[in-house]
Amino acid sequence: MGKEISRRTFLKVAAGAATASGLIPQVRRIALEPFVRPPEEELPGRATWFASTCRQCPAGCGIIVRVINGRARKIEGNPNHPLNHGKLCARGQAGLQVLYNPDRLHNAVRQSGGRGSRIFSPIPWSEALDELTAALQSLRDPQALAVLAGQPSDHLYTILASFLEVVGAPPAVIFDLHTALDGRAECASLSSRWFGEHQLPIYDLAHAQVVFSFGANLLETWMSPVAQSVAYGQMRQSRLGGRGVFVQFEPRLSATGASADEWIPVPPGTEGIIALALGRIIVEENLGRAGKHSDHAHLYRNVSVADAAQACGLPVEELRRLAHLFAETDRPLAIPGGQLTGHTNSKQAMDAVMALNVIMRRLGRHGGVFTPQPVPAERFASPAPTSNLTEILDLVERMRSGDIEIFLIHGANPIYELPAWVGFKEALEEVPLVISFSPFVDETAVQADLILPDHTYLEGWGYQVVSPGADRPIISGQQPVTQPLHDTRSTADILLSLASRLGGAVARALPWEDEAGFLEESSAQLHDNSISTYDARTPAGFWSLWRQHGGWWSKRAIKREPEAVGMPKGAMAVPAAAFQGDKGTYPFHLMPYSSLTLSDGRGANQPWLQEAPDPMTTARWNTWIEINPESARSLAIKDNDMVRVTSAYGSLQAAVVVYPGIRPDTVAIPTGQGHSDYGRFATTRGANVMDLLTPSPAEQGNKFAFCATRVRIEKVGQVKPLARLEDLDGEGRESIR
Amino acid sequence: MGQDRTRTVRSRILWPFLMIAILLMVVFAVLISRQIATAAPEQPIAFKHQVHAEAEVECLFCHPNALRSDIAGIPSVARCVGCHQTIANDSPNVKLVFDYWERNEPIPWQAVNNMPDFVFFSHQPHLGAGVTCETCHGNVGEMVVVKPIISMDMGWCLDCHLDQPQENVARLTDCLACHK
Numbered sequence A: 001m002g003k004e005i006s007r008r009t010f011l012k013v014a015a016g017a018a019t020a021s022g023l024i025p026q027v028r029r030i031a032l033e034p035f036v037r038p039p040e041e042e043l044p045g046r047a048t049w050f051a052s053t054c055r056q057c058p059a060g061c062g063i064i065v066r067v068i069n070g071r072a073r074k075i076e077g078n079p080n081h082p083l084n085h086g087k088l089c090a091r092g093q094a095g096l097q098v099l100y101n102p103d104r105l106h107n108a109v110r111q112s113g114g115r116g117s118r119i120f121s122p123i124p125w126s127e128a129l130d131e132l133t134a135a136l137q138s139l140r141d142p143q144a145l146a147v148l149a150g151q152p153s154d155h156l157y158t159i160l161a162s163f164l165e166v167v168g169a170p171p172a173v174i175f176d177l178h179t180a181l182d183g184r185a186e187c188a189s190l191s192s193r194w195f196g197e198h199q200l201p202i203y204d205l206a207h208a209q210v211v212f213s214f215g216a217n218l219l220e221t222w223m224s225p226v227a228q229s230v231a232y233g234q235m236r237q238s239r240l241g242g243r244g245v246f247v248q249f250e251p252r253l254s255a256t257g258a259s260a261d262e263w264i265p266v267p268p269g270t271e272g273i274i275a276l277a278l279g280r281i282i283v284e285e286n287l288g289r290a291g292k293h294s295d296h297a298h299l300y301r302n303v304s305v306a307d308a309a310q311a312c313g314l315p316v317e318e319l320r321r322l323a324h325l326f327a328e329t330d331r332p333l334a335i336p337g338g339q340l341t342g343h344t345n346s347k348q349a350m351d352a353v354m355a356l357n358v359i360m361r362r363l364g365r366h367g368g369v370f371t372p373q374p375v376p377a378e379r380f381a382s383p384a385p386t387s388n389l390t391e392i393l394d395l396v397e398r399m400r401s402g403d404i405e406i407f408l409i410h411g412a413n414p415i416y417e418l419p420a421w422v423g424f425k426e427a428l429e430e431v432p433l434v435i436s437f438s439p440f441v442d443e444t445a446v447q448a449d450l451i452l453p454d455h456t457y458l459e460g461w462g463y464q465v466v467s468p469g470a471d472r473p474i475i476s477g478q479q480p481v482t483q484p485l486h487d488t489r490s491t492a493d494i495l496l497s498l499a500s501r502l503g504g505a506v507a508r509a510l511p512w513e514d515e516a517g518f519l520e521e522s523s524a525q526l527h528d529n530s531i532s533t534y535d536a537r538t539p540a541g542f543w544s545l546w547r548q549h550g551g552w553w554s555k556r557a558i559k560r561e562p563e564a565v566g567m568p569k570g571a572m573a574v575p576a577a578a579f580q581g582d583k584g585t586y587p588f589h590l591m592p593y594s595s596l597t598l599s600d601g602r603g604a605n606q607p608w609l610q611e612a613p614d615p616m617t618t619a620r621w622n623t624w625i626e627i628n629p630e631s632a633r634s635l636a637i638k639d640n641d642m643v644r645v646t647s648a649y650g651s652l653q654a655a656v657v658v659y660p661g662i663r664p665d666t667v668a669i670p671t672g673q674g675h676s677d678y679g680r681f682a683t684t685r686g687a688n689v690m691d692l693l694t695p696s697p698a699e700q701g702n703k704f705a706f707c708a709t710r711v712r713i714e715k716v717g718q719v720k721p722l723a724r725l726e727d728l729d730g731e732g733r734e735s736i737r
Numbered sequence B: 001m002g003q004d005r006t007r008t009v010r011s012r013i014l015w016p017f018l019m020i021a022i023l024l025m026v027v028f029a030v031l032i033s034r035q036i037a038t039a040a041p042e043q044p045i046a047f048k049h050q051v052h053a054e055a056e057v058e059c060l061f062c063h064p065n066a067l068r069s070d071i072a073g074i075p076s077v078a079r080c081v082g083c084h085q086t087i088a089n090d091s092p093n094v095k096l097v098f099d100y101w102e103r104n105e106p107i108p109w110q111a112v113n114n115m116p117d118f119v120f121f122s123h124q125p126h127l128g129a130g131v132t133c134e135t136c137h138g139n140v141g142e143m144v145v146v147k148p149i150i151s152m153d154m155g156w157c158l159d160c161h162l163d164q165p166q167e168n169v170a171r172l173t174d175c176l177a178c179h180k
Helices: A009-023 A125-137 A156-169 A177-182 A184-195 A225-236 A254-260 A270-286 A294-300 A304-313 A318-327 A338-344 A346-359 A389-400 A424-429 A492-503 A504-509 A515-524 A541-550 A607-612 A629-635 B002-037 B049-055 B077-084 B092-103 B125-130 B133-137 B152-160 B166-172
Strands: A048-053 A062-068 A071-077 A109-111 A120-122 A143-149 A210-214 A245-251 A262-264 A332-336 A407-409 A432-437 A461-467 A473-476 A552-554 A588-593 A624-627 A641-647 A651-658 A666-670 A709-717 A726-728 A732-737
Touching: A048 A461, A062 A294, A071 B152, A125 A492, A143 A156, A143 A389, A156 A318, A156 A461, A156 A492, A156 A504, A177 A338, A184 A346, A210 A270, A210 A318, A225 A245, A245 A254, A245 A318, A270 A294, A270 A304, A270 A318, A270 A332, A270 A346, A294 A346, A304 A318, A318 A332, A332 A346, A338 A346, A338 A588, A389 A424, A461 A515, A473 A541, A492 A504, A492 A515, A504 A732, A515 A541, A541 A552, A624 A629, A629 A651, B077 B092, B152 B166
Parallel strands: A048 A473, A143 A407, A210 A245, A210 A332, A245 A262, A407 A432, A588 A666, A624 A651
Antiparallel strands: A048 A062, A062 A071, A109 A120, A461 A473, A473 A552, A588 A709, A624 A666, A641 A651, A641 A709, A726 A732
């Protein structure tokens, strides 16, 4: 005894022991779990591929899923599918993490500790259905049943719509933030104003020679990005017309803008004014090869190119150059959408852009604008529409005033997705029974009494009429690629069993035993159709081919020429966009943009998507704010500085990305982070940009003007390094981390 | 000063010993891990290959996928139950199989031979070339508890691939034959 151990000796011994313990042999042991009852024809070790439909966004791309031993292993694009031609985006690839997500609900639950308590107790499905049936039977007035759904699969929408109709309830409100930021409702109403059809127009990007995109981020998130990326590739490598020219008008350089020949960083809200000026120059100088423009001269009667040039900060000469570029080609194409629809003047701006296609006679022409050919069967004729903000505010008002007794929500997360001023959460508190069908406990499900989890899309049935479509009518078919992993139940099946329990007219209107039966019967409507890409002798054989192909489509392209029946009669005018917040107090325009990976936040619980870098900033795992280097210098802020972003309505904190691809008067924040619920990967991460949005200016009505907020920025004195792959160090050199 | 000097001398003597000790530990660890790698893993049910082989059950009766697929496969619980409904249904181990069957649960058998993930091994071409099961797995029919008898490293694979008819050697020793 008595020999003391020095610190150094202690460390040596500790290090030695740690090394030695590392040398203890480890042998990998793998459990091989065989099937209990093997499916017939199943060959362990060999993959089976199932054709289905991606549901990570509403585009409806065809997928094939590699399944080994009954487990889904890999998702790829369906090479035969005429929309995405075998291609698939990062969100589609990450779909396995929806299926295998550790935060999925394993069974139906009741929130036993009261709403918001997050204390759940499992309940048997029979009890859940009994409760729902009893609640529906005791409803005083069917108008007190309300449903909100976020771009549901069309089969669910069809079943839901007939259920609500026969019960006597108002139609479901269809809303989710992803499609709202796309401007889906705006694009559909543009089509119904101009062409008399409430269907999304199809822009033939693949065959255009000069494309002007006004705000549509068509290679990242807008509408059908995979199909548009394929078409973009064809446009760039056109065999006959040479390389197409692409000009993107947007205040923030997106990956689409970066892929364009020219990025015109227009002031927010002036896209329509530019389109109008271009039209005026084309008509005035009689540009192009499409004949005389005298028919359309009246549209531009009141347009002053000089005023427009001043409003958008571009010289008149520059506008003339752009007008010549657009008009002096055989196949120009102008596309409105995306953040253009987030301004108070979006209706007029979209009209102004569409007018460019009309004066260049691009309707129904190769490389022009088309309307979709409907699927030749009654069951598929009316795909799910998209509601506008008026319908949502109306729903919120009815909930707030206590008119709603039962509220069902599927596939949307309005408490997270809608700006707080809409008051969705407060209104929901007034509803006696709230039922969510979410497979995850998201912000809205936390405010529900019961959660009856739906299958994820890789376990469930469905179909989707593709809209906006490609060159032909397409139905993307969805089928289970694996057995449900948990005790979940399809929402369509729940509605069908409710109908049979309610009996009478409801049961007669929805006679199907389950959704697969409904789908088989629906598919039979297309059996023996002359345009079908395949056919079988019997409806049963047809249904089998339907599942093998992953849906149904026409064997050849059918494009339909739209008629500009609703073209504006008088002179067009685009008013200046209105913004909320005084320019002195709030010097920056806020541009919230749909995250390429997380979309409107639904991807935030998938770590592959959190890890995938944003293509322009390479940032991930957090919320950031993009600021022009000039503005950053004037505020003395650098990369990774935390700043407080404040609007007239709310504030949040975010780390700075100094980004040269944005106007000095604009800042941009991606959507998708800042979840308070929605699983371990989504929570405690970043901030929700929707918290900043201010209500639309009163005179603009109930427009979802998500780009109409002004903000100010203050340094908070903290630095939080963002996880980025590379950054611009201010000297113009890129440094790889 | 004197003390410092002693310490230096002592550490000069100590260092080589320390290095030798570490080297011995590493060698020992490698040997032990080989030993463990070729040990029989503990199985959820004490399955006896020997008993089945003595009853003249062919390998391919329970592992038929070796003929058609990359992996030989573990028989499904249904296949075990198929025979054992009438044969040896009073054995305690067979009763355990029925427990799994009734719970509708797969039996978590432990893999005996593991190929690393970077090897794309397939049973089918090996059986097609006339390689017998025993060549790689040893005489399983005489083992009560099955264990790996060959460590299946790359040198062992190549020994056999090089020992083939001359016209096949180039193809069989190509890197991409096994590492895709």
